[in-house]
Amino acid sequence: MTLEARDLTVRFGGVAALVGVSFTVAPGTVTSLIGPNGAGKTTAFNVITGFQRPTQGTVRHEGEPITGWRPHRIAARGLVRTFQKTSVFPGLTVRENVLTGLHLQGRVGVAAALLARGRVRAEEHRLEAEADRVIDFVGLGARRAEAASGLSYGDQRRLELAVALAAQPRLLLLDEPASGMSASEKLTVAALIGRIREQGITVFLVEHDMRLVMGISDRVLVLNYGRLIADGDPAAVQRDPEVVRAYLGSGAHAHA
Amino acid sequence: MDQLLQHLLNGLLLGATYSLLGIGLTLVFGLMNVVNFAHGEFYTLGAYAAFAALMLASVHFFLAIPVAIAAGAAAGAICERVLLRPLRGQSIDTVMLVMIGVWIAMQNAELLGWGGVAKSVPTPFPTQPLVLGPVSVAPLRVFVFVVSGGLILGAHLLLARTRLGRAMRATFQDRETAALMGVSIERIHTVTFAFGAGLAAAAGALLGPVFLLYPSMGDLASLKAFSVVILGGLGNFAGAALGGIVLGVAEELGAGYVSSGYRDAVGFLMIVAVLLLRPSGLFARAERVG
Amino acid sequence: MTWIVRGLSLLVVATAPAWVWNPYHLHTLIMAGIFAVLALSLNLLLGYTGQLSLGHAAFFGVGAYATGLLTVKLEWSPWIGLLAAIVLPGAAGYVIGRLALKLRGAYFVLLTISFAGCVSLVSVNWMELTNGPLGLPGVPPLEIALLGLPALSLRTKSAFYYVVVAAVALCYLVCLALIRSRVGRALVALRENETLAASVGIDGTHYLVLAAVVSAAMAGFGGGLYAHYTRFVSPEVFLFTYTVTMVIMVVAGGKGTLAGPVVGAVLFTVLPEALRAATSWQWQMLLYGVLLVAVLFFVPEGIVPALRAAGPALRRRWSAS
Numbered sequence: 001m002t003l004e005a006r007d008l009t010v011r012f013g014g015v016a017a018l019v020g021v022s023f024t025v026a027p028g029t030v031t032s033l034i035g036p037n038g039a040g041k042t043t044a045f046n047v048i049t050g051f052q053r054p055t056q057g058t059v060r061h062e063g064e065p066i067t068g069w070r071p072h073r074i075a076a077r078g079l080v081r082t083f084q085k086t087s088v089f090p091g092l093t094v095r096e097n098v099l100t101g102l103h104l105q106g107r108v109g110v111a112a113a114l115l116a117r118g119r120v121r122a123e124e125h126r127l128e129a130e131a132d133r134v135i136d137f138v139g140l141g142a143r144r145a146e147a148a149s150g151l152s153y154g155d156q157r158r159l160e161l162a163v164a165l166a167a168q169p170r171l172l173l174l175d176e177p178a179s180g181m182s183a184s185e186k187l188t189v190a191a192l193i194g195r196i197r198e199q200g201i202t203v204f205l206v207e208h209d210m211r212l213v214m215g216i217s218d219r220v221l222v223l224n225y226g227r228l229i230a231d232g233d234p235a236a237v238q239r240d241p242e243v244v245r246a247y248l249g250s251g252a253h254a255h256a
Numbered sequence: 257m258d259q260l261l262q263h264l265l266n267g268l269l270l271g272a273t274y275s276l277l278g279i280g281l282t283l284v285f286g287l288m289n290v291v292n293f294a295h296g297e298f299y300t301l302g303a304y305a306a307f308a309a310l311m312l313a314s315v316h317f318f319l320a321i322p323v324a325i326a327a328g329a330a331a332g333a334i335c336e337r338v339l340l341r342p343l344r345g346q347s348i349d350t351v352m353l354v355m356i357g358v359w360i361a362m363q364n365a366e367l368l369g370w371g372g373v374a375k376s377v378p379t380p381f382p383t384q385p386l387v388l389g390p391v392s393v394a395p396l397r398v399f400v401f402v403v404s405g406g407l408i409l410g411a412h413l414l415l416a417r418t419r420l421g422r423a424m425r426a427t428f429q430d431r432e433t434a435a436l437m438g439v440s441i442e443r444i445h446t447v448t449f450a451f452g453a454g455l456a457a458a459a460g461a462l463l464g465p466v467f468l469l470y471p472s473m474g475d476l477a478s479l480k481a482f483s484v485v486i487l488g489g490l491g492n493f494a495g496a497a498l499g500g501i502v503l504g505v506a507e508e509l510g511a512g513y514v515s516s517g518y519r520d521a522v523g524f525l526m527i528v529a530v531l532l533l534r535p536s537g538l539f540a541r542a543e544r545v546g
Numbered sequence: 547m548t549w550i551v552r553g554l555s556l557l558v559v560a561t562a563p564a565w566v567w568n569p570y571h572l573h574t575l576i577m578a579g580i581f582a583v584l585a586l587s588l589n590l591l592l593g594y595t596g597q598l599s600l601g602h603a604a605f606f607g608v609g610a611y612a613t614g615l616l617t618v619k620l621e622w623s624p625w626i627g628l629l630a631a632i633v634l635p636g637a638a639g640y641v642i643g644r645l646a647l648k649l650r651g652a653y654f655v656l657l658t659i660s661f662a663g664c665v666s667l668v669s670v671n672w673m674e675l676t677n678g679p680l681g682l683p684g685v686p687p688l689e690i691a692l693l694g695l696p697a698l699s700l701r702t703k704s705a706f707y708y709v710v711v712a713a714v715a716l717c718y719l720v721c722l723a724l725i726r727s728r729v730g731r732a733l734v735a736l737r738e739n740e741t742l743a744a745s746v747g748i749d750g751t752h753y754l755v756l757a758a759v760v761s762a763a764m765a766g767f768g769g770g771l772y773a774h775y776t777r778f779v780s781p782e783v784f785l786f787t788y789t790v791t792m793v794i795m796v797v798a799g800g801k802g803t804l805a806g807p808v809v810g811a812v813l814f815t816v817l818p819e820a821l822r823a824a825t826s827w828q829w830q831m832l833l834y835g836v837l838l839v840a841v842l843f844f845v846p847e848g849i850v851p852a853l854r855a856a857g858p859a860l861r862r863r864w865s866a867s
Binding site for chain 2: 670793832838843
Binding site: 049072080083092099100101104163 | 734739744
């Protein structure tokens, strides 16, 4: 199992964001986590990737317990996430953004930076080539030298994805990758996720757009008020009465 | 034992003014998110304003304090209007650096205006300490304590019971809703900052006669104010009130039992200790969001 | 075109002692150089990781005292003293960085101020170690002693000028080497978006500590140079004015660039000297405060970036007319 969450519980200040959530994510699959607003989806992401500590419960990645590890350590294991709010390095160019994402692929430290310029040059060449490859993969080749803050919303989200991919994830966690996008942009995102899966990367995503979710997922998990209420293939989940109730009851509507 | 009681009493008396200083800053830092490194300069301004009123305008000692508060509040209002309002929305670092600039400018203006020689402020109180059993206390310090306490109470009442106070609390809890309810956000920001500056000026006018007046007196005051704010938790009124007392007592104990030269180090060490061990403050309710 | 400009500037800098007749002006240049080292060090933290250290004068002071104490009280070689001036503050920087952990922004600033305040109090109160306010006079000058040859004392202004130029060049190159590598990118990532940086494997604490250590060591180096130039160390090295001056140099010069701090250092060492005839240092500091605010309002990126941005526009104007 690529990812195994057991009994995850997160309580703070009297609020229970997650209660006894357990699930597994199989390698090479696309798993989606859905649920009404406030159901605890981003909290689950935060706990898995080390940005938040669970009050109880464990997370295992390929058998190894990673609960409570700091985010950069978890990233080093190949678990890379994106964020709900667009997250890039605003003052840097697209290229510099992706080069920063390639941090783990480099080896140069202070000593080498100061004393072994030859090694630094070689590494920079290697990383720049890799950065270009990733930039082209997400389709931002034309904007290589532009500042991230000047990009359109859709391009910024693509850059986000590029930075995450640069970190060479084995498991990629995408937090609402299609939010705020037009229908055609969403199709592009879905295609991109498909191509990512083809590369052998396991994808775990949080999304609101049902059509997108049902179209690309192998498996769907549903959270409501911090509890897991459904776990299965898309068709079954869509028909699950409790899921329907959760969405209709909370006022959010599922795009059929 | 008597020595301990004396230190505790001194700490309490001094601490009340530290609370006053800290409350002003916690409102500005905690609510407006402005890192006001010039807070100590409003303290200095208050001290010198009171001194000027006393010496140049022959104002009665008790009236000098309201003069100081008015001067501080006015300066604060101008500062907010001219410097902070245009920068609203900029990064907190830019605002921080701007306040550092204000700090430097104000202090050196004081230096140019008043000269670097320390001045002592004459008071109408007898220097003979009152003896209350095992402890003794200077009448001036009692006066300072009483006024500080009164001002703290007044500030609390203003925030909790008046319309203005409600508007302030509403603005900093939920700006959009407050605006929709007719609160002038701009005015509240100016008032809050002026309020903080006024409290700092009051502290300066009160402690000026206790210690001496010199242009860089605000540096330590700033740090102690930050110490109190960190102890009590950002934006936490009651926390700042308690934090001031804690700092006052800790300083007196440190000066008494360790060394008076390192007295001011207590404030520094408290900052470091609290930041490292309990960054949300000693008195903050334990709530952590990821 | 730029090669000619660069060559000329290098020539000017290299031959300065020959044509700067007034020794006081040479002194100003030397101080500008020392401040350039300090500004470059502060820039590493403020410009690249985005964290402000308002206690940087403490590292400068610790460096000065480290070499002062070793050379005066233990009579060790000034070069060992200079090494200590780098290592000791570097260690202090390590402690600050480690203590800071997750502290950022204003909290980091407060931590640095507290550290500086404590160090300053120790230098004044611990008389047996530091001589307190009296200070340490008689710090020996740097000497170059090669086997067999007579020792070459670097006590004259001309000689020390070259030491300082070499020091500035060295520090500039160190900063350049770090910035143009994966290390530099990690530092900038801290400033731009630390959360995102963590999600791609960048350990924020590790790189902040690194920046703090190098920054502190460099400031200490500046302190050591200062000690061997003025040959006197006192608690005055901890004066807040030094920190303020460093901040102004970096912010006005252009934080996040390498030329900015150097330009800022020269500007704000030469300018006060020019003003000195007209006004007192209090007016100067007052002006600094106003200037800091003005820069942040009107030229927030700093002078060097503003000039660089204006450059192409000016060039177009010239070629058009």
